Amino acid sequence: MEQPASQDGACTSTPILEARGIYKQFPGVVALNNVSFQLCPGQVHALAGQNGSGKSTLIKVLTGVYQPDRGTVIFKGQPVSFGSPREAQAAGISTIYQEVNLIPLMSVAENIFLGREPKTKMGTVDSQRMNREAKELLADFDIEVDVRAPLRSLGLGVQQMVAIARAVSIQAEVVIMDEPTSSLEASEVETLFRVIRQLRDKGIGVVFVTHRLEEFYEICDQITVLRDGNVVHSGPLNQLPKLSLIATMLGRELPEGQGEITQFAAHETTAAEPVLVAEGLTRTGVIEDVSFSVRPGEVVGFAGLLGSGRTETAKAVFGAMALDSGTVKISGKEVNVRSPSVAIRNGLAFVPEDRRAEGIIPGLSVRDNIVSAALPYISKGGLVSRRAADEIVKRFVAALDIKVADPDQPIEQLSGGNQQKVLLARWLCLNNLKALILDEPTRGIDVGAKAEVQKLIGELAGQGLGIVMISSELEEVIEGSDQVVVLKDGQVAGVVSGDELTEGNLMRLMAGQSGAEGEPGDGHE
Amino acid sequence: MDTSDALVKRRPFDLSRLSSWTGDNGIYLTLLGLVIFNAIFTNNFATTVTFWNLLVQVAPIILVALGMAMVIGTGGIDISVGSVMAIASAIVPLTLGWGWPVAVICGLLGGVLVGAFNGFFVAVVGMQPIVATLALLVGGRGLAQVMVGAYLQIIYDKPFLALGRARVLEIPFPVIVAAVMAIIMAFVVNRTTLGRYVQSAGANRRAAYLSGHPVRLTLMSVYMISGFLAGLAGVLATARLAASDPAKIGLLMELDAIAAVVVGGMPLSGGRVSVPKTLAGALFVQVITATFIMNNLSPIWAQVLKGIIIVLAVYIQRRGRRA
Numbered sequence: 001m002e003q004p005a006s007q008d009g010a011c012t013s014t015p016i017l018e019a020r021g022i023y024k025q026f027p028g029v030v031a032l033n034n035v036s037f038q039l040c041p042g043q044v045h046a047l048a049g050q051n052g053s054g055k056s057t058l059i060k061v062l063t064g065v066y067q068p069d070r071g072t073v074i075f076k077g078q079p080v081s082f083g084s085p086r087e088a089q090a091a092g093i094s095t096i097y098q099e100v101n102l103i104p105l106m107s108v109a110e111n112i113f114l115g116r117e118p119k120t121k122m123g124t125v126d127s128q129r130m131n132r133e134a135k136e137l138l139a140d141f142d143i144e145v146d147v148r149a150p151l152r153s154l155g156l157g158v159q160q161m162v163a164i165a166r167a168v169s170i171q172a173e174v175v176i177m178d179e180p181t182s183s184l185e186a187s188e189v190e191t192l193f194r195v196i197r198q199l200r201d202k203g204i205g206v207v208f209v210t211h212r213l214e215e216f217y218e219i220c221d222q223i224t225v226l227r228d229g230n231v232v233h234s235g236p237l238n239q240l241p242k243l244s245l246i247a248t249m250l251g252r253e254l255p256e257g258q259g260e261i262t263q264f265a266a267h268e269t270t271a272a273e274p275v276l277v278a279e280g281l282t283r284t285g286v287i288e289d290v291s292f293s294v295r296p297g298e299v300v301g302f303a304g305l306l307g308s309g310r311t312e313t314a315k316a317v318f319g320a321m322a323l324d325s326g327t328v329k330i331s332g333k334e335v336n337v338r339s340p341s342v343a344i345r346n347g348l349a350f351v352p353e354d355r356r357a358e359g360i361i362p363g364l365s366v367r368d369n370i371v372s373a374a375l376p377y378i379s380k381g382g383l384v385s386r387r388a389a390d391e392i393v394k395r396f397v398a399a400l401d402i403k404v405a406d407p408d409q410p411i412e413q414l415s416g417g418n419q420q421k422v423l424l425a426r427w428l429c430l431n432n433l434k435a436l437i438l439d440e441p442t443r444g445i446d447v448g449a450k451a452e453v454q455k456l457i458g459e460l461a462g463q464g465l466g467i468v469m470i471s472s473e474l475e476e477v478i479e480g481s482d483q484v485v486v487l488k489d490g491q492v493a494g495v496v497s498g499d500e501l502t503e504g505n506l507m508r509l510m511a512g513q514s515g516a517e518g519e520p521g522d523g524h525e
Numbered sequence: 526m527d528t529s530d531a532l533v534k535r536r537p538f539d540l541s542r543l544s545s546w547t548g549d550n551g552i553y554l555t556l557l558g559l560v561i562f563n564a565i566f567t568n569n570f571a572t573t574v575t576f577w578n579l580l581v582q583v584a585p586i587i588l589v590a591l592g593m594a595m596v597i598g599t600g601g602i603d604i605s606v607g608s609v610m611a612i613a614s615a616i617v618p619l620t621l622g623w624g625w626p627v628a629v630i631c632g633l634l635g636g637v638l639v640g641a642f643n644g645f646f647v648a649v650v651g652m653q654p655i656v657a658t659l660a661l662l663v664g665g666r667g668l669a670q671v672m673v674g675a676y677l678q679i680i681y682d683k684p685f686l687a688l689g690r691a692r693v694l695e696i697p698f699p700v701i702v703a704a705v706m707a708i709i710m711a712f713v714v715n716r717t718t719l720g721r722y723v724q725s726a727g728a729n730r731r732a733a734y735l736s737g738h739p740v741r742l743t744l745m746s747v748y749m750i751s752g753f754l755a756g757l758a759g760v761l762a763t764a765r766l767a768a769s770d771p772a773k774i775g776l777l778m779e780l781d782a783i784a785a786v787v788v789g790g791m792p793l794s795g796g797r798v799s800v801p802k803t804l805a806g807a808l809f810v811q812v813i814t815a816t817f818i819m820n821n822l823s824p825i826w827a828q829v830l831k832g833i834i835i836v837l838a839v840y841i842q843r844r845g846r847r848a
Contacts, residue, residue, distance in 0.1 A: 318735075320734070320735060339734075339737075340734060340735050340736070340737050341737035341738070341739065343737075344736075344737035345737075350735060352732075352735060357729075357731060357732075358729075358731050358732050358735055359732055359735075360729065360732060361724075361725045361728045361729045361732050361733065361736075361796075362728050362729060362796070363724070363728045363796045363797055364721075364724060364725065364728055364796075368721055368724075368725075372721070372725065372732075372733070372736040372738070373736040373737050375718045375721055375722075375738075376718070376737075379717070379718045382717045382718050382719060383716060383717055383718075384716055384717060384718055384720075384721065386716075426736065
């Protein structure tokens with residue numbers, strides 16, 4: 001088969017979709033900085049990067065959701081400026097999202113032909129022809145379903161295929177798939193890949209985004225890696241071994257050491273009994289048999305790529321995600337954490353990754369945000385004690401140096417760093433606090449606040465709290481943790497501590513290698 | 526040059542500048558304006574009789590709107606309140622034989638029970654509030670009519686009727702009840718854990734849950750409070766009317782109550798509850814109705830105008846908040 005791109009990444013024919021020097025700024029952040037990207041016909045192009053690297057923004061610029069501040073999008077050799085995803089789709093660029101964007105109650109055929117139904121002479125919808133054509137179309141992809149059944153009666157994977165069939169049937173020349181596999185089962189992923197290969201063979205360009213790196217190596221030819229809004233690598237995928245890919249995504253040096261990773265139990269930082277023990281946490285399709293323990297005064301880091309199950313593990317321990325099996329022990333006592341309030345009563349606290357969606361309570365004052373979790377302790381008979389609330393607020397505004405003009409100020413007026421401190425204060429004011437789970441505690445806050453929060457985490461451990469710290473920044477987990485649990489695909493890939501706690505070892509575990517023999521094109525068929 | 530052009534262009538009809546100084550307190554100014562307008566242009570408006578009449582008529586709206594404000598504060602809505610009034614009203618003649626206190630208590634319990642029903646479907650089953658309460662909006666009034674029969678039932682019990690007609694120091698009893706309830710609710714909102722739970726559940730339910738708030742219990746409570754207050758309004762309306770008339774009592778009350786909350790400046794998405802603003806909103810709704818009636822405006826046009834004024838009032842506040 002003719003290769004769509006030469007070894008240096010340039011297309012052998014005109015690129016079907018191209019971005020040149022795209023610059024896109026949002027208030028306070030440059031999302032894309034001079035990004036260029038080329039998609040050749042018949043190419044499956046991987047788009048890789050951490051959270052916040054600019055992947056989504058680039059896709060949105062390509063599909064007309066956003067207009068770039070500078071730079072051009074070129075489609076089939078012509079500069080284009082799509083005003084909306086609808087225009088992009090009409091031109092031949094289809095996007096398939098993680099969540100299926102179709103209408104669950106309509107039939108499969110109706111969904112495929114939505115907005116362009118074949119008509120009879122009377123001007124009504126020719127359902128017979130529609131059903132027949134839908135069936136033929138799906139047969140092309142080896143999918144046999146009752147096209148008259150409502151879409152929602154099908155499995156998620158098949159729904160995804162229907163979305164793709166729809167995309168292709170409207171003469172798409174570019175199909176962008178944004179994490180299409182994250183809700184699919186293994187067999188469904190296989191079907192999806194078969195379809196992608198068919199698209200490739202028809203000369204359609206495919207952009208593929210996933211957080212499962214193995215999938216890149218299985219299906220993609222070319223890769224573009226983004227980090228902090230910049231293209232940091234672009235080239236054929238078989239020249240970029242998985243370990244290098246991870247190093248590129250994280251912006252770290254490629255590990256040099258060839259040393260084996262010894263997996264040993266946590267060394268004794270303190271002799272005290274663990275304050276938090278999780279054993280065999282399992283939820284089908286999310287996490288599997290995850291165990292770890294935290295002693296008083298210990299910081300346990302959680303490392304892993306996006307989708308590795310770090311956040312899910314934290315939420316499971318905190319009672320915010322139901323488990324199929326597994327036990328949680330707090331201070332030696334087994335606790336059935338069926339809800340966050342149970343976890344909190346037993347001395348557990350959780351600072352979520354997404355401050356805006358899960359942390360702050362907008363419209364409420366800084367005061368009410370701080371005492372939010374402490375309400376049961378500062379009230380009698382349902383009556384909140386103003387004095388107790390004021391005392392807490394006064395103490396923690398001073399202790400954490402929260403910059404606030406007036407505690408009655410709405411929380412959303414504070415900077416990210418100060419909001420994060422408010423969320424920390426929300427938990428630190430609880431007298432029975434034993435362990436604190438921090439999910440990306442320094443994300444999205446400025447450098448000064450970051451240093452303060454990091455310092456605080458160390459101090460809190462020093463005061464005897466057990467701390468779990470989830471972080472995407474290797475430097476942070478390595479420097480801040482006594483031991484690090486590396487998660488991969490919902491499982492513990494390894495636990496490292498002491499001298500073994502190096503960037504190289506963490507990256508190797510993230511890549512699923514026990515040694516360092518990352519072959520180029522590892523996992524390629 | 527460019528910017529000044531833009532400014533000039535925007536000037537002709539820009540409510541946002543008007544509202545930027547009214548800010549968050551737009552409802553009080555709007556209400557004041559409406560009252561001043563009436564005092565000048567509407568005959569017999571600025572009289573004691575009108576004053577007390579207005580307050581007596583607004584009392585049930587205030588009661589129902591207080592409960593509605595709590596429900597809306599959690600991001601929900603309770604459209605069954607009018608039917609709850611009818612149910613409470615229907616319970617009165619059925620239980621009056623045991624004495625008026627029993628009748629009142631049973632009427633209130635009826636309201637709480639319906640509220641618990643609503644709360645169960647919203648908090649435990651997870652139904653959308655509008656759907657859950659729609660069932661009782663439709664079915665509740667039917668049930669009330671089944672309970673007392675097709676005709677309205679005249680009530681002769683003197684002590685019970687006094688609840689609607691008596692005056693204490695010149696103040697009509699329903700007005701006193703509404704005022705007391707307003708004070709209690711203001712206290713609940715500002716001083717109790719429930720008040721924080723309600724506003725947190727509306728502002729960011731996920732964060733509230735992760736802070737350990739009893740979110741389900743909170744939802745359950747607000748619908749029960751709403752049911753209680755609607756029941757109270759139904760009992761008082763029955764006493765004032767001297768009859769139980771489930772076909773009429775509380776009809777379309779849900780709309781006045783929602784309008785009062787919205788005009789008061791509370792977002793339907795929840796997260797904010799203000800008792801003073803709810804009071805002002807309820808007064809606003811009632812004064813508009815009175816304005817039209819006293820100026821002999823056709824009721825049909827009155828409805829249209831009422832709609833327009835409500836949209837306008839909300840628009841001004843929305844702009845104000847953004848500015």
